[in-house]
Amino acid sequence: MKKILFPLKTGKEIEALKAGDEIKLYGDIYVARDAAHKKLVKDISNKKKSPFPLKNNLIYYMGPTPAPKGKIIGSCGPTTSIRMDVYTPILLQKGIKATMGKGGRGREIIDACKKYRAIYLITYGGCGAYLSQFVKKFKCIAYGELSPESIYKLEIEGFPAIVAIDTKGNTLYNR
Amino acid sequence: MRKISYKKIIGEVEDLVVKVSRYIPDDVRQHIRRAYLSEPQGLGKKYLSIILENLNTAEKDKLPICQDTGLAVFFVEAGPDVVIETGRYKTLEDIINEGLRRGSIKGHLRSSVVSPVERKNTKTNSPGVVHLIPSNKGVFRVGLIAKGFGSENTSKIAMLNPTDGKKAVEDFILDTIKLADALPCPPIFIGAGIGGSFEKAALLSKLALCNIGQKSEHRRWEKELLKKINLLNIGPAGLSGKNTALDIRIETAPTHIAGLPVAINISCWAHRYGKIEL
Numbered sequence: 001m002k003k004i005l006f007p008l009k010t011g012k013e014i015e016a017l018k019a020g021d022e023i024k025l026y027g028d029i030y031v032a033r034d035a036a037h038k039k040l041v042k043d044i045s046n047k048k049k050s051p052f053p054l055k056n057n058l059i060y061y062m063g064p065t066p067a068p069k070g071k072i073i074g075s076c077g078p079t080t081s082i083r084m085d086v087y088t089p090i091l092l093q094k095g096i097k098a099t100m101g102k103g104g105r106g107r108e109i110i111d112a113c114k115k116y117r118a119i120y121l122i123t124y125g126g127c128g129a130y131l132s133q134f135v136k137k138f139k140c141i142a143y144g145e146l147s148p149e150s151i152y153k154l155e156i157e158g159f160p161a162i163v164a165i166d167t168k169g170n171t172l173y174n175r
Numbered sequence: 176m177r178k179i180s181y182k183k184i185i186g187e188v189e190d191l192v193v194k195v196s197r198y199i200p201d202d203v204r205q206h207i208r209r210a211y212l213s214e215p216q217g218l219g220k221k222y223l224s225i226i227l228e229n230l231n232t233a234e235k236d237k238l239p240i241c242q243d244t245g246l247a248v249f250f251v252e253a254g255p256d257v258v259i260e261t262g263r264y265k266t267l268e269d270i271i272n273e274g275l276r277r278g279s280i281k282g283h284l285r286s287s288v289v290s291p292v293e294r295k296n297t298k299t300n301s302p303g304v305v306h307l308i309p310s311n312k313g314v315f316r317v318g319l320i321a322k323g324f325g326s327e328n329t330s331k332i333a334m335l336n337p338t339d340g341k342k343a344v345e346d347f348i349l350d351t352i353k354l355a356d357a358l359p360c361p362p363i364f365i366g367a368g369i370g371g372s373f374e375k376a377a378l379l380s381k382l383a384l385c386n387i388g389q390k391s392e393h394r395r396w397e398k399e400l401l402k403k404i405n406l407l408n409i410g411p412a413g414l415s416g417k418n419t420a421l422d423i424r425i426e427t428a429p430t431h432i433a434g435l436p437v438a439i440n441i442s443c444w445a446h447r448y449g450k451i452e453l
Contacts, residue, residue, distance in 0.1 A: 020218070035294060065242050065285040074283055075233070075242040080325045080358050102325070103357040104413060124222060125325070125360040125412060126445045128242040130229035147296065148285050160225075162218060173357060173413060 003158075008056040011097050014119050017163045019170040023121070025159040029058040029100075031152040033079055036143050037087040040151070044094065051142030051151055055095035058121075062101075063148040064138075065128070073138040073154075075128030078102040081120070085109055092116040100161055104173040114169035121161040122172070134159040177254070179315055179453055181262045181270045187451045188274025188317060192247065193282035195321050195449040196239040202388045203364075203421075203446045204230060210362055210411070210418040219416035223362075226411075226444060241445050243323030244284040247275050247303030248381060250318040252310035271317065272302045287324075306378065318450040320385050326359035326443040332377055335435040344369060344437050345400065351439045352404055352420070357413020360443035362421045365404070368438040371428035376436035379426040384442050386424055393425040400425075411444075421446075 004013060006027040017023065030052050032040060044050060061081050065074030081101030088099060089112040097118050102125035113120055123131065137155035144150050164172040207230075211223035233240040249271050264270045278284070279300035286300045310316070331351045335343050348367060355363070364387055368379025391397060401423050410416025421444065430436060 022218075063242060063285060063287075065239050065244060066283045068237060068283045071236070071238075074285075075239045075244075077242050079243065080328070082358065102360065102412070122412070124225045124229070126241045126323075126443055127225055127229035129233035129236060129238040129240060130225060132236075132238060133232070147298075148287070149296075 006056075006058045006098070007053070008097050011056050011117065014097060015117060015167050017119060017166050019163050019166045019172045021163045023161050023163065025058070025156055025161055027156065029060050029154050029156060031060045031062050031064075031154060033061050033063050033149050034083055035146045035149040036151050037084050039143055039146070041087045041090055044090065050094070052153065054091060056097050057095070058098040058100060059091065059096055060100045060154070064152070067138070071132070073132050073135045076132050076135060077128030078123050078125055081105055081122075088112060092118045104171075105165065110165055110169050110171055113165045113167060117167040119163055119167060120165035122164045123159070123161045131159065177257045177313055177315070178260055179257060180260045181264055183453060184259070184270050184317070185274040185277065187453060188271055188319075189278040189281060191317065191319050191449050191451050192275055192278025192284070195319050195447045196244050196282050196284055197233050197237065199230065199240065199445060199447055200388075200449070206421040207362075207444060210421060214411065214416050214418050217416065218414045219411035219418070222411045222414065223418070239282065239284060240447065241323060241443075242285055243325065244279075244287060244300070245321035245323050245447065246287065246327070247301070248320050248322070249303055249305045250308055250382065250385065251305060252308045252314055252316040252318070254310050254312045254314040256312050257315050267307065268302075268305045271305050275301045275303050315453045316450055318385055319448065320381065321447045322442055323360075323445070326363065326441045329355035329359045330380070330438070330440045332373070332436065332438040334373065335437055337433055337435050339435055344435070345403070347437050348400060348439055349403060349407070352409070352441070353407060355441055356409055359441045360445070361409055361413060362411055362418040362444050364421055364442040364444075364446045365423040366440040366442070367423065367425045368440070369425060369427045369436070370430035371436060372430070373436055375428055376438040377440070379428060380438035380440035383424040383426040384440055384446070385448055386426065387422050387446070391424060393427070397423050397425055
């Protein structure tokens, strides 16, 4: 199984991946869901600085449960990606190379992945307890007032994912 | 007269909230296990195996099964002779919500409740939705269904033509599931509410989800529909396959001569439901 380290070094590392490939993720990724996307894209449109580097990074659509004592993070599975579709193309244009969530996406995201040589990944929906074991560090880095919809930084090790849209615009969902 | 103290209700609801977030009912687990065995090799089967592993991890590590711990919907059944000692609380709804608030802290549930337009988070994971249902003498039960909104968002209601009949009801159910596709975390459970008024059909569809696995007067129709749904080839996580739905339950009520309301409430595989009886 292919291992991918984030942030990507050049962005080329993901170009050989094909829709349907199972991969394991390592490194640092950023977490943002609905409310954070709305705020982030508004900030970017107003020429404000993004609270995290967008270039060669991954955004994971997720809102965790609070960590019980002694745990790094609570349950942390993916949320439905299609709700973020309206915000995704501009983020890909600004350098984001991968997004991760669950479920299919609209045509415009397939086109945007092709255009910006980005990928869309899915991970196991509803399996937040299982996925928590691949998270090694967890930190809120922005929009704390949106808790649990803040922007978080995760350090992950072997986090499982499946390529659902590849950089050529092939997709796992052919319906 | 049967007196029930608010303290008792709060404590029991608190524990129910925690339990429902961590453990799915045995019959739901059986459904998933059967789906895993029947699904052909591939990504869908692997997803089902990880679902089973996730259920074990949630139990072992005392974590919610899913980070979307849902919007809590309570069905409170109370007999005519039941009197609630409310203490400092104004209503039974307040008492139930206090149990939800405490359970959410105890079980480390996510604060998923916000004001609808301003989107201000209440930070307590409450209030939930509380339905009061008149019941028989002596009865006091609290049912809780904690549904995530990935599946709730794919639910639909239609006011069909009265002369449309069974075929139109089936088409609406199948179209709703096709449109939902991978979004509600299939394999799904389906609650269908047919008849009544606009809101009655919706309420019945959620009650139908709570009643999955119980004896149904529409079992033959449910089985026919389940077959048709599983031919849609949406499959686990929408990755194609045999298991699109694990079960469907239909509840009906008499309706008006001019209408045929049909509501479809979809639940993800993590169908979290529980009930307490005091």
